Amino acid sequence: MYETKTYGIKGMHCASCAAIIEKTLRKTDGVVSAEVNYGTEAVKVTFDADTVGEESLAYSIQPLGYSLVIPVKGTDQDTRRSKEEKLSELLAMRNKVLSMIPLAIIALFVMGWDMFGSFGVISEMSIFWKEFFHHLLPVMATYALFVVGRPYLAGIGRFLRHGRADMDTLIGIGTLSAYLYSFFVGAFEESLKPFLNVDATYFDVTIIVIAFIGLGKYLEARSKLRTGDAIEKLLGLQAKTALVVRDGKEIEMSIDQVVRGDFIIVKPGSRIPVDGIVTEGSSFVDESMVTGEPMPIRKSIGDTVVAGTVNTTGAFTFKATKIGAETLLSGIIRMVEDAQGSKAPIQALADTISGIFVPVVLVIAFLSLAVWLIVGTPFLGFSQALSYGLSSFVGVLIIACPCALGLATPTAIIVGVGKGAKEGILIKDAATLEQLHKATVMVVDKTGTITEGKPKLVSVLNHSDRNDDELIAILASLESRSEHPIAHAIVTGATEKDIIFGSVEDFSAIEGKGICGRIDGTIYHAGNARLFDDLGLKCDSTSMVKATGEGKTPIILGNDTSVLGIFMVEDAVKKAAKQAVSRLHALGMKVVMLTGDDADTARYVATQVGIDEVVAGVLPEGKLKKIKELQAGGSIVAMTGDGINDAPALAAADVGIAMGTGTDVAIESAGITLLHGDISKLVKAVHLSKLTMNGIRQNLFWAFAYNVVGIPIAAGLLYPFFGIVLNPVFGGLAMAFSSVSVVGNSLRLRTKRL
Numbered sequence: 001m002y003e004t005k006t007y008g009i010k011g012m013h014c015a016s017c018a019a020i021i022e023k024t025l026r027k028t029d030g031v032v033s034a035e036v037n038y039g040t041e042a043v044k045v046t047f048d049a050d051t052v053g054e055e056s057l058a059y060s061i062q063p064l065g066y067s068l069v070i071p072v073k074g075t076d077q078d079t080r081r082s083k084e085e086k087l088s089e090l091l092a093m094r095n096k097v098l099s100m101i102p103l104a105i106i107a108l109f110v111m112g113w114d115m116f117g118s119f120g121v122i123s124e125m126s127i128f129w130k131e132f133f134h135h136l137l138p139v140m141a142t143y144a145l146f147v148v149g150r151p152y153l154a155g156i157g158r159f160l161r162h163g164r165a166d167m168d169t170l171i172g173i174g175t176l177s178a179y180l181y182s183f184f185v186g187a188f189e190e191s192l193k194p195f196l197n198v199d200a201t202y203f204d205v206t207i208i209v210i211a212f213i214g215l216g217k218y219l220e221a222r223s224k225l226r227t228g229d230a231i232e233k234l235l236g237l238q239a240k241t242a243l244v245v246r247d248g249k250e251i252e253m254s255i256d257q258v259v260r261g262d263f264i265i266v267k268p269g270s271r272i273p274v275d276g277i278v279t280e281g282s283s284f285v286d287e288s289m290v291t292g293e294p295m296p297i298r299k300s301i302g303d304t305v306v307a308g309t310v311n312t313t314g315a316f317t318f319k320a321t322k323i324g325a326e327t328l329l330s331g332i333i334r335m336v337e338d339a340q341g342s343k344a345p346i347q348a349l350a351d352t353i354s355g356i357f358v359p360v361v362l363v364i365a366f367l368s369l370a371v372w373l374i375v376g377t378p379f380l381g382f383s384q385a386l387s388y389g390l391s392s393f394v395g396v397l398i399i400a401c402p403c404a405l406g407l408a409t410p411t412a413i414i415v416g417v418g419k420g421a422k423e424g425i426l427i428k429d430a431a432t433l434e435q436l437h438k439a440t441v442m443v444v445d446k447t448g449t450i451t452e453g454k455p456k457l458v459s460v461l462n463h464s465d466r467n468d469d470e471l472i473a474i475l476a477s478l479e480s481r482s483e484h485p486i487a488h489a490i491v492t493g494a495t496e497k498d499i500i501f502g503s504v505e506d507f508s509a510i511e512g513k514g515i516c517g518r519i520d521g522t523i524y525h526a527g528n529a530r531l532f533d534d535l536g537l538k539c540d541s542t543s544m545v546k547a548t549g550e551g552k553t554p555i556i557l558g559n560d561t562s563v564l565g566i567f568m569v570e571d572a573v574k575k576a577a578k579q580a581v582s583r584l585h586a587l588g589m590k591v592v593m594l595t596g597d598d599a600d601t602a603r604y605v606a607t608q609v610g611i612d613e614v615v616a617g618v619l620p621e622g623k624l625k626k627i628k629e630l631q632a633g634g635s636i637v638a639m640t641g642d643g644i645n646d647a648p649a650l651a652a653a654d655v656g657i658a659m660g661t662g663t664d665v666a667i668e669s670a671g672i673t674l675l676h677g678d679i680s681k682l683v684k685a686v687h688l689s690k691l692t693m694n695g696i697r698q699n700l701f702w703a704f705a706y707n708v709v710g711i712p713i714a715a716g717l718l719y720p721f722f723g724i725v726l727n728p729v730f731g732g733l734a735m736a737f738s739s740v741s742v743v744g745n746s747l748r749l750r751t752k753r754l
Contacts, residue, residue, distance in 0.1 A: 001048070001049050001050055002032065002046060002047070002048055002049070003046070003047060003049045004044065004045070004046045005044075005045055005047075005054075006042050006043070006044045006045075006338070007042065007043050007045065007054075007057075007068050007069055007070060008041060008042050008068075008069035009021065009036065009041050009042060009043055009061075009066055009067065009068060009069065010041075010066065010067040010069060010085075011065050011066040011067055012036075012038060012041055012066060013151065013166070013167060013168050013217070016165070016166040016167050016357060016358045017038070017066070017166045017167070017168075018036040018037070018038040019036075020064060020164045020166055021034075021036045021043060021061055021064070021066055022034050022035070022036045022043075024060055024061050024064065024164075025043065025045060025057065025060060025061065028047075028052060028056065028057065028060045029051055029052060030047050030048040030050075030051030030052030030056075031045060031046070031047045031048075031052060031057070032046040032047060032048070033045070033046045034046075037410050038407065038410060040410060040414065043068070045057060054068075054070050055070075058070060063161075063162065064158055064162060064164060065154055065158055086221070089221070090218070090221055090222060093214070093217065093218045093221060094218055096148045096214055097211070097214050097215050097218045099148065100144060100148055100207075100210065100211040100214055100215075101211065103140045103143070103144060103207050103211065104207060104208050104211035104212070106136075106140065107137065107140065107203075107204040107207040107208050107211075108204075108208060110133050110137065110204055111204045111208070113125050113129075134186070137201070137203035137204060137207070138182070138183065138186060138203055140203070140207050141179055141182070141203040141204075141206045141207050142179075144206055144207045144210045144211070145175055145176065145179050145206055145210065148210055148214060149171075149172070149175060149206075149210045151168055152168045152169075152171040152172035152175060152176075152210075153172050153176065154168065154172075155167070155168025155169035155170075155171070155172045156169055156172040156173060156176065165358040165359060165362060166358055167358065169358060169362075170358060170361055170362070170365075170397040170398070170400060171209075171210075171213060171397065171398060173362075173365075173397055174209070174365075174393070174394040174395075174397030174398045174728065175205075175206045175209055175210060175394070175398075177390065177393065177394060178202035178203075178205045178206045178209075178390070178394050178728065179202070179203065179206045181201075181202060181390055182201035182202045182203045182206070185201055186201060202390070202391075202394070202728075205394065205727070205728045209394075209398055209728055212733050213398075216737065216739055216740055217739075219739075219740045219743075237271070237307075237308035237329060238255070238273075238307065238308060238329060239255055239270075239271040239272065239273035239307065239308070240254065240255065241253060241254055241255065241273070242254075242255050242258050242262075242264050242273035242274065243264060243265045243266070243267070243270075244257075244258060244262050244263070244264055244265075245262075245263040245264070245265060245317070246262070250265060255273045255274060255323075255324075256324070258273065258274055258320055258323050259320070259323065260320055260321065260322070260323055261319065261320060262319070262320045263279065263317055263318070263319055263320075264276065264317065264318055264319075264320055265315070265316075265317050266283070266305075266311045266315065266316055266317070266318065267311070267315050268283075268311060268312065268313050268314065268315060269310070269311065269312070270310070270311050271308065271309070271310050271311075272285070272305050272306065272307055272308065272309050272310070272311065272318075273307060274307050274320045274321075274322060274323045274324075274327055275304070275305065275306050275307055275320070275321055275322035275323075275326070275327045275328055276304070276305055276318040276319050276320045276321045276322070277302065277303070277304055277305075277318055277319050277321055278299050278300060278301050278302065278303050278304075278305060278316050278317070278318045279301060279317050279318055279319050280301065280316060280317040281300075281301075281314065281315055281316030281317060282298065282299060282300035282301070282314055282316055283298075283299055283311050283312060283313065283314025283315065283316050284296035284297065284298050284299070284312045284313065284314065285297055285298075285299050285305060285309050285310065285311055285312065286309060286310040286311075286312060287306070287309045296312050299316065304321075305318055306327065306328045306329065307322075307327040307328065307329040307330070308327075308328075308329040332421065332426060338428070338429065345431055345434055346409060346434055346693070346696055346697075346700075357400070357405070361396060361397065361400040361711070362397075364396055364400075364711060364715065365392075365393050365396040365397045366393070368389070368392040368393060368396055368714075368715040368716060369389040369390065369392065369393040370389075371389075371716075372385050372386075372388050372389030372392055372716065373385055373386060373389050376388060376389065388716065388719070388725045391725050391726070391727065391728060392714060392715050392716045392725065392726075394728040395714035395715070395726050395727070395728040395730075396711055396714045396715050398714075398728050399706075399707075399710040399711060399713075399714045399726075399728075399730075399734050400707060400710070400711055400714075404699075404702070404703035404706060404707075404738040404739050404741075404742045405700070405703040405704070405707075407699070407703075407739060407742045407743055407746075408696060408699035408700045408703045408742055409430075409696050409699070409700070411699070411742065411743050411746035411747075412692050412695040412696045412699060412745075412746040412749065413430045413433065413692065413696075414746070415692075415695075415746050415747060415749045415750055416433060416688060416689075416691070416692030416695070416749055417430075417433070418750075419688065419749060419750060419752075419754075420685065420688050423681065423684055423688075423754060424674065424675035424678065424681055425672065425673075425674055425675075425681055425684060425685045425688065426672065426673040426674075426675065427671070427672050427685075428670070428671045428672065428673075429671070432655055432671030432672060433688075433689050433692055433693075434689070434693060435636070435654050435655050435671075436638055436655045436671075436672070436685065436686060436689035437686070437689035437690045437692070437693040438636045438654075439589065439636045439637065439638040439654060439655055439686070440588070440589060440590065440635045440636050440637075441589065441590045441591075441592055441630055441635040441636070441637045441638070442584050442589045442590070442591050442592070442638050442640065442682070442686075443592045443593075443594055443626070443627065443630070443637055443638065443639045443640065443649070443653065444591065444592070444593050444594070444611075444640045444641075444682075445593075445594060445595060445640065445641040445659075446571075446593055446594075446595035446597055446602060446605055447486075447571060447595065447597070448659055449640055449641065449659050449679060450573060450574065450577050450593065450605055450606075450609060450611075450679070451571040451572060451573055451574060451577075451605065452571060452572050452573075452574055454488075454489070454571065454572075455486050455488075455489035455553065455569045455570060455571040456489055456492075456493065456569065456570055456571075457472075457489055457490055457492075457493035457567060457568070457569055458552065458568050458569065458570045459552075459567075459568040460472065460565055460566070460567055460568070461540060461543050461565060461566040461567075461568070462564075462565045463540065463562075463563050463564060463565050463566070464562075464564040464565060466564070468565075469497065469499055471557060471564055471565045471567075472490070472493065472494050472497065472499055472567075473494065473499045473500065473501065473502060474502065474519060474524055474557060474564075475490055475494075475524075475526055475555070475557045475565075475567060476490050476491050476493070476494035476495075476499060476501055477501045477502040477503075477504050477517075477519055478504060478507070478515055478516070478517050478519070478524060478526050479491055479515070479526065480501055480504070481504055481507045481515070481517065482509065482515055486553060486555065486569050486571075487515075489569050489571075490555070490567065490569070502519045502520060503519070504517040504518065504519055505517065505518040505519075506518045506523075510527065510531060511619060512530075512596055512619035513527045513528055513530050513531040513534070514526050514527015514528060514531040514556075515527060522559055523559060523560055524557065524558070524559055524564075525556075525557070525558050525559070525560075526555060526556065526557050526558075527555070527556060528554070528555075528556065528598070529541075529544065529554075529556065529598075530617075531556070532556055532558060532563065535558070535560070537558055537561075537562065537563050538563070539556055539563055539566065540563075540566060543566060544566060544598075545600060547566075547568050548598045548599075548600030548601040548604070549600045549604060550604065551570060551573075551601055551604040551605055551608075552568040552569065552570045552601065553568070553569045553570070553571070553597055553598060553601050554566050554567070554568055554569075554598065555567040555568075555569060573605055573608050573609060574679055576678070576679050576680045577608075577609045577679050578608065578609045578610060579680070580609075580679045580680055580682060580683050581609045581610045581611060582610060583683040583687075584682075584683060584686065585610070587683070587686055587687065587690070589638075589686070590612050590613070590635075591610075591611050591612050591613075592611070592612060592613045592614075592615065592626075592630070593605075593606050593611045593613070593614050593615070594615050594618055594622075594623045594626055594649070595614075595615075595616050595617075595618070596616075596617065596618055596619060597616055597617070598616060598617065599614070599616035599617055601616075602614045602616035602617075603616070621648070623648070623649040624648045624649050624652050626649075627639060627649050627652045627653050628652060631652075631654070636654045637653045637654050637655075638653060638654065638655040638656075638657060638686075639652075639653030639655070639656055639657065640657040640658075640659055640674075640682060641656075641657075641658065641659065641670075650670050655671050655672065656670035656671050656672070657670055657671070657672045657673075657674060657682065657685065658670035658672070658673045658674065659674050659679070659682075672685055683754075684754035687754050688754055691749055691752050691754075692749065695745060695746055695748070695749055698745055699742045699745055699746065702738070702741060702742060702745070703738065703742055706734060706738040710734055713726050714726050714728075
C-alpha cells in the first residue's frame with residue numbers, strides 16, 4: 001500500500017543538504033519518490049508502507065547527521081511544536097553569534113592594524129602587541145572552530161565516512177585548513193622560517209569567517225521563520241474551547257472533545273470553534289480572515305458557519321457538522337502547508353546545480369591551490385605562492401554558497417502562497433502558481449463568476465388558462481428537486497409568495513436541457529428551447545429573443561402537449577466584473593466566457609463587462625472541447641468555474657480555478673480556490689503569480705551571479721591584472737549576504753499590493 005506523507009527534517013543547513021537527503025531516501029527500498037524542500041525544512045515521501053516503515057526512513061538519514069521528525073497525529077500540534085523547536089534553535093544560534101561578535105571585532109582590529117601598518121597608513125604594530133595577539137588569536141580561533149564551528153567539522157566527518165559533502169563540509173575544510181596551517185606555523189615557527197613566511201597566519205580568517213557565516217545563517221533562519229507567518233496566523237484563528245450543550249447543560253470543553261452533532265452556543269465576540277449549521281438565533285459573523293471579505297455576513301437559521309470566524313454582537317446556537325481536520329479552516333491550513341512545501345518546476349535547475357555544486361567546488365578549490373603552487377612558485381617564491389594559494393583555497397570554499405540557490409524558489413513560494421491565503425486565494429501547489437503566470441487565456445463561466453450566481457424570477461409569460469401562481473407552483477415543485485442556481489431562484493420566488501408546492505414523482509434531470517416529473521398524474525417539463533424542440537413543442541420565440549437580448553434567461557414550462565408559460569430569470573452582473581476583465585486584459589490575457597446559457601443572454605452579459613469571446617449553449621463536454629481547442633491553438637488556458645459542475649473543464653485546463661464559498665469539493669477540484677466567489681480575487685491570483693515568479697527569477701539571478709562572479713575572484717582571477725588576492729574574510733561576508741539578500745527579496749512580496 002503506497003502512502004504519501006510529509007515529515008519535518010532537523011539538521012539541514014543548506015541546499016546541498018537537501019540534495020543529499022533526497023538521494024539517500026530515494027535509494028531506500030520501498031521509496032517511490034522523495035522531495036526535500038530546504039525552505040520549509042520538510043520532505044514529502046511516497047513509499048510502500050508494506051516494504052518500508054517510518055522508522056526505517058528516519059534511520060536511513062540518521063548516520064548523515066539528519067533527523068526525520070515523525071509527526072504526532074494532529075496538524076496543529078505538529079506545526080506548533082515545529083515552531084517552538086525553530087525558535088529554540090534560533091535562540092541558540094543567536095547566543096553563538098553574540099559570543100562571536102567581540103572575537104570578530106578583535107580579529108578585524110588586528111587584521112586592519114596589520115594591513116594598514118604595512119602600507120604605512122598608521123604606525124606598525126609594536127612587538128608587545130604582536131606577541132599579545134600572537135598568543136590570543138589561537139585561543140579565540142580554537143573556540144570559534146571547535147565550539148561555534150562544530151557543525152562544520154561534523155560536515156567534514158560526514159564527508160570522510162560517507163562521501164557526502166555539503167556546504168558545512170566546504171566551510172569546515174576551509175576554516176580547518178586555515179587553522180591547522182596557522183597552528184603548525186606557530187608551533188614550528190623556527191623550523192619553518194627558512195621556507196615560509198611565518199608571520200602570515202590565518203587565525204583571524206577562521207574567527208571572522210565563522211562569525212560572518214554564523215551571523216548570515218542566523219539572519220537567514222530568522223527571515224525563513226517570518227516566511228511562515230501565514231500558517232501561524234491561520235493556526236491562531238482556531239478556537240481552543242467550545243460552549244457545548246449536553247444533557248441540557250452548557251459545558252465549556254476543548255474543541256478536541258466536540259463531536260459531530262453537538263449543539264454549540266456562540267456568544268458575542270466569540271470565535272466559532274468548528275463548522276456547522278445555525279439552528280437557533282442570528283448574528284453577523286466576521287469571515288474576513290477566511291474569505292477576505294471585510295464586511296460581517298448575516299447568519300440565521302439554516303446558514304453555515306465555519307471554524308475560525310468571529311461572531312460580532314448577536315448570539316446563536318449551531319449544530320456541529322465538521323470537526324477537527326474536517327473543518328474548512330483545517331483544510332485551508334493543510335492546503336497552504338502542502339503548497340508552501342511543494343516545488344515549482346523552475347526549481348529543478350537550482351536543485352540540479354545544488355546537487356553537484358559541492359563536489360565541483362572542492363575540485364576548483366584544490367585546483368586553485370595547485371595552480372598557485374605550480375605556476376606561482378617560479379615568480380613569487382614558494383612561501384608567497386603557498387600563502388596566496390591557501391587564501392584562494394579557503395576563499396573558494398567559503399564564497400561558494402549553494403544556500404542562496406536552494407532558498408531562491410522555496411522562500412518566494414512560501415511568501416507568495418501565504419500572501420494568497422490572507423487574500424482568500426488558496427493555491428494547491430507551486431506548479432499551479434508558476435503555470436498561472438504563463439496563462440494567455442482566461443476562460444470564465446457566466447453564472448457565479450461574472451454574474452452574482454443568485455438569479456431572481458422577474459416575470460412570467462402565461463400561455464395557459466391557469467393563473468401565474470398556479471404555474472409558479474408547478475415549476476417550483478419541479479425545481480425544488482434540482483440543485484441548479486436558477487432552480488433556487490424559482491423556489492425562492494415561490495416561497496416569497498407563500499405558494500404551496502406539490503408532490504413530484506418520477507423526477508429526472510436531462511443534462512444541459514432541463515428537468516421533468518409527474519405532479520398529480522400529469523408529466524411536466526421545464527428547461528430551455530432545446531428540450532422543447534426535442535418534444536416537438538413550439539415556443540414564443542419573439543418574446544424569448546427580446547428577453548435574452550436584455551440579459552434574462554427564459555425557463556419554459558410545459559406538459560406533453562403544449563407550452564404553459566415562459567419564466568424570465570435574471571442574474572445580475574457582479575459589480576467588480578467589468579474592472580476585473582479590464583485588469584486581466586492589462587495583464588495580457590484574452591478572456592473567453594463559456595456558458596450553458598442562451599447565446600443572446602451570454603452576449604448581453606459579455607458586452608457589459610468587455611469579454612473577448614463568448615461560447616454559449618454548451619454542455620460540460622462542450623466546455624471541455626473548447627478548452628482543448630484553445631490549447632491546440634497554442635494557448636495556455638486558465639479555467640475559472642464553480643469547482644463542481646465544471647470539473648471536466650477545470651481538470652483539462654492548464655490551471656483550474658474554483659470560484660465558490662470554499663467548500664471541500666471546490667478546494668479539492670481545482671489548483672486554485674477563490675474563497676467567497678469574488679471575481680476581483682481572480683485578478684489578484686494572476687497578479688500574485690506574476691509577482692512570485694518575478695521574485696523567483698530575481699532570486700535565481702542573484703544566487704547564480706554571486707557564485708559565477710565570486711568563485712573566480714576567490715581563486716585569484718584578479719591577481720594577474722590588479723595584483724589582488726581576495727581575503728577569505730570577504731568570501732564569508734559575501735556568502736552570508738547572498739543568502740540573506742535572497743530571503744529578503746522574497747519577503748518583499750509581503751509588501752506588494754495585489
